[in-house]
Amino acid sequence: MKYLIFILFLLFGCKKYQVIQEVRVNMYHLHSPKHGVEIIITKDTLELGKWYKLRKINTINVDLTK
Numbered sequence: 001m002k003y004l005i006f007i008l009f010l011l012f013g014c015k016k017y018q019v020i021q022e023v024r025v026n027m028y029h030l031h032s033p034k035h036g037v038e039i040i041i042t043k044d045t046l047e048l049g050k051w052y053k054l055r056k057i058n059t060i061n062v063d064l065t066k
Contacts (some may be wrong), residue, residue: 005024016053016054017032018032018050019046019048020048023039030054032050041059041062045055
């Protein structure tokens with residue numbers, strides 16, 4: 001029983017986001033029904049309408065403080 005719960009957590013426990021729009025080159029508007037909206041910059045090429053786990057996307061962190 002413990003293994004079944006663990007497997008279900010691995011399959012459904014991660015935040016999944018759907019690509020809604022490519023805002024600019026490598027900048028994407030993502031949406032999750034449970035977690036809301038994210039705008040990310042990535043080196044990866046994402047497909048519109050496809051679902052991605054946020055932790056599997058290679059995001060680029062931008063430091064806005066100067």
